[in-house]
Amino acid sequence: DGMNVLLIVVDDLRPVLGCYGDELVKSPNIDQLAAQSAVFSNAYAQQAICAPSRVSFLTGRRPDTTRLYDFYSYWRVHAGNYSTMPQYFKENGYTTLSVGKVFHPGVSSNYRDDYPYSWSIPPFHPSTEKYENDKTCKGKDGKLHANLVCPVDVTEMPSGTLPDIQSTEEAIRLLNVMKTNKQKFFLAVGYHKPHIPLRYPQEFLKLYPLENITLAPDPWVPAKLPSVAYNPWTDIRRRDDVEALNVSFPYGPLPDDFQRQIRQSYYAAVSYLDTQVGLLLNALDDVGLSNSTIVVFTADHGWSLGEHGEWAKYSNFDVATRVPLMFYVPGMTTSSASQGERIFPYLDPFSHVLGLVPQGQSKKVVELVSLFSTLAELAGLQVPPVCPETSFHVALCTEGASIVRYFNASEKKVEKDGCDDAYGCFNEEPPAFSQYPRPADTPQWNSDKPKLKDIRIMGYSMRTVDYRYTVWVRFNPDNFSADFDDVHAGELYMVETDPNQDYNIYNNTSHGFFLKKMLG
DSSP, rough: OOOEEEEETTTTSSSSSGGGOSSSSSOHHHHOOOOSSSEEEEEOSSSHHHHHHHHHHHHHHHHHHTTSSSSOHHHHHHHHOOOOOOHHHHHTTTTTEESSSSSSSSGGTTTTTTTSOOOSSSBBGGGGGGGTTTSOOTTSSSSOOOOOOOEOGGGGGGGGGOOHHHHHHHHHHHHHHEEETTEEEEEEEEEOTTTSEEEEEEEGGGGGGGGOOOOOSSOOOOOOGGGGGOOOOOOHHHHHHHHTTTTTTOOOOOOOOHHHHHHHHHHHHHHHHHHHHHHHHHHHHTOTTTSSSSEEEESSSSOOEGGGGOOOSSOOOOOOHHHHHHHETTTTTTTOOOOTTSSSSSOOOTOOOOOOOOSOOOOOOHHHHHHHHHHHHHTTTOOOOOSSSSHHHHHHHSSSOOGGGGGGGGOOOOOOBBBTTTHHHHHHHOOEEEEESSSSSSOOOSSSSOOGGOOOEEEEEEOOOOOEEEEEEEEEEETEEEEEEEEEEEEEETTTTTTTTTOGGGGGGGOOHHHHHHHH
């Protein structure tokens, strides 16, 4: 009778996790999930901003098809009446449930998180979500501020709790209801942290003494970075503690000691998130459903922590587009546990340093747009057809192929073809595509989040195992057309020699090969 699905989506989480080889972060519960999952170390979002990325992977369509690059339109009205992944599960007999931030709230999901199309019951939002941006952070002056860096005493918070704690509690309540009613479910849980403000229970700071926190390996703006590619991190400049630093626009930099504090609080927020994921998975054990539930863990996009002199998302770099992605599939990624055996015992990050060496991670380059077809296949549903070239009129199709074929695939050296080429031999597997809009060639107040009508340039980016290639081309928002004959700037980074993407060799390379592959 098919597997249940638990989809965990985290806001702004780059793969700083123990299971991804991060030596500083303490994430024992997510690591424990990873140890029993198919883990992808090269997974990318289609646009590094909340609403466009979420609508993209929940519909299985790219931003050029959802026509959502900002926060201000609802795809069913503005692009096409596309079925979503939860809608497809609902139509196939699942009770579909949304807790926390799954769709981006507001007009982009019709003010109701796409209910009733996507969900069986109205989505749950934690009551304390509304205090997220209030002045709840104690400053050195003893007063309350709306800071970026915001460790708090939870007992002093409104209602004595935080949104993610409430979401975990509600998700656990729903698991118990589903168990009692013997309903097959698709439960999506959207966690807020580590999205800014970095507001989390203050005890998590103890895990990360400031003297252990380094700056980014490349905290400077690269000499050959085209100005159109730079994002000026306007949202963090508006926080009280950053505003007080009077940092110059657009390039900064932030003072070193404050950079360390941001990095420290981001890690602390990740460990807080890990405890919530741990409690949720432990509850799956408690209700006896770990053997019959697929668990997917991912994020909507990454977040820069000072790399390239940048913060936040809003770019095409790996730090902004790369996400954690793992699939726990009972009997497939793990042998079924015997009844009553715990698969996800809760691990306290203050006492558990797991140091689990991740098992066979896949280095295959994959995209979040593939989530819909992948989950359909794993659940034994018919995989939605591949979209035709133009699919505005097609309600059910997907632009991302299922990646189940990569589960357990041995990572032998891929035969490289295309060797007649000036570039030696590149891996010919499908790349991951991301894109980012800009209002102008130089950074300005709305460069991070241009509204559709203000978009003039679209940065199309292609990531393979070997390189990241990006072209910034003229874009017309009136008819959604990109002109690849009008290239404003380009970027090319080689993964092997320049893993941090600091040395742009676009101008010392002929691009015919790359452009042809991108326009494919």
